Amino acid sequence: MEAKDIKKVACVGAGVIGYSWALYYSLKKLSVNVYDITDDALNLAKIRIHESLLNLKKNNVVTDEEIKEIESRISYTTSMSDAVKDVELITESGPENYDIKRQMVEEMEKYTKDDTIIASSTSGLLITEIARDAKHKDRFIGAHPYNPPHLIPLVELTKGDYTTDEVINTAKEFYQSIGKEPVVLQKEALGFICNRIQMAVYREVCNLVMKGVCTIEDADKAVTYGPGLRWAIMGPSLVFELGGGKGHVDGLMKHLNSSISLWLHDMADFKDFPEEFASIARKGVEESLKNRPKEIGNDDESLAEYRDKMLIEILKLHNKL
Ligand SMILES: NC(=O)c1ccc[n+]([C@@H]2O[C@H](COP(=O)([O-])OP(=O)(O)OC[C@H]3O[C@@H](n4cnc5c(N)ncnc54)[C@H](O)[C@@H]3O)[C@@H](O)[C@H]2O)c1
Incomplete structure (x- = not known):
């Protein structure tokens, strides 16, 4: 598979990181299936996506019309089969735990195409270990984002022992094509770079x-x-x-x-x-x-709002928005 063939993606696990990846992919005009284990988790992801879009609108990044389009490209499901059967890349953002991630791998592999790339957001687990029991170990990579992935361009890519160069190169080209700044680690390192x-x-x-x-x-x-x-x-x-x-x-x-x-x-x-x-x-x-005035953030909420506003300005200067 080539990077240009990746048109549809799935975000499996839609918490703090998963929702933000889903939003980013949709901002970049990809169709996204969002999967989580409960309707409550999906509803929370939907709310977070909407609130983040309103924040982007407040900072003149998107219009009301674009918000509708972006939201319409995202589907939500608690069916793993519906989430992954027709996508070319899966971003896995489940809990940071080998047993849970391995269970997710088993479920995903039941329904997904054989060459779909599976990219874990893991903050520090080994890809070789996450893919230990997988049928197709060659297509697993780490794609570690920085929070929030819809604003921070960096993605640290890692290979497991079985990941092919073709998969990592395709992933790198794909992330570049959607405006990310991928950095490929030449060997696995705890905590990445x-x-x-x-x-x-x-x-x-x-x-x-x-x-x-x-x-x-x-x-x-x-x-x-x-x-x-x-x-x-x-x-x-x-x-x-x-x-x-x-x-x-x-x-x-x-x-x-x-x-x-x-x-x-x-x-x-x-x-x-x-x-x-x-x-x-x-x-x-x-x-x-x-000691901080409200406008530069003096509680967790206003601090996050100020961080995102300033990030947006810096990203504009970098031509990343
Ligand atoms: N939070 C961060 O700053 C950050 C940054 C980079 C990477 N990460 C990594 O991203 C991943 C997700 O972290 P998070 O902060 O979004 O956690 P989170 O707890 O906010 O989200 C995890 C989501 O996974 C869902 N989930 C639980 N079991 C599942 C299963 N079996 N199948 C599918 N989904 C399941 C949960 O319902 C929840 O919505 C972790 O691997 C973490 O290390 C986190």
Whole structure:
């Protein structure tokens, strides 16, 4: 199968991630079957899709007319057979648990075509293990999105031991064709690329706060108004390429190496977050929210709304919307 043959997709599991994938596919003019195990779960997905569309309308991304079209391309069902029998790609976003995902694989394979690509949203389980009992192990991939998938372009693609190059290449081309930015991991790695980078940063946030160097609020402020602004435009290596001036990135690394080495030796390298940090982070976030005006988000709801509004503006600058 080629990427251009993928016209219809199924989203199996329609929670926080599944509904958002379904919305994205429909925004990109694909027909989508949404499957979940209960009508209540499907109704919630429908509501979330509608609310997200209203938010996109508020930010001038879609019109009322387009909302109707987008919603009309999405069907909802609790029948696995109806969901997967005529699709070319399935996005699996069920609970993060091998037993449940394997059960879902068994159900999907009963009804789906033999060459349908099955892409798991798993945040960290191994594709080889998810597909352990599958009939056609070669067509399983990991396609790890960032929340919310209908706004964040990154998708980290992973192969299992049996995944063919043809399948991963088709998937990569498909995601590119619908405006995603796929990155293929050359080998499986726990946490993929970005969760590792995020946790490296957050480990140091924890370290700085626990040592009394800064508050949670100031660490967030430092990232948002410092490197975060640059990272929304280009990655850390390109940022350092510019930081190196005529010496480029290698010049910067050589020039600062002895100084960087001092910081690295002083930085955290713990393997488990200290238990007390969870409540320290929570208190820090509460304090931080108290100090923010409503228009940039000062509770979870307004914060999510502000995040999506700003993401939309940044995506427009990237020509991604
Ligand atoms: N939440 C995130 O930020 C995030 C980010 C990236 C990836 N993921 C991954 O996406 C997947 C889904 O996570 P989520 O946050 O959407 O979880 P969620 O709990 O919001 O949704 C899971 C959905 O799966 C449904 N479900 C349960 N059993 C099922 C079955 N047998 N068949 C089909 N559907 C079933 C549930 O009813 C629910 O709607 C997980 O693998 C998770 O690791 C989550």
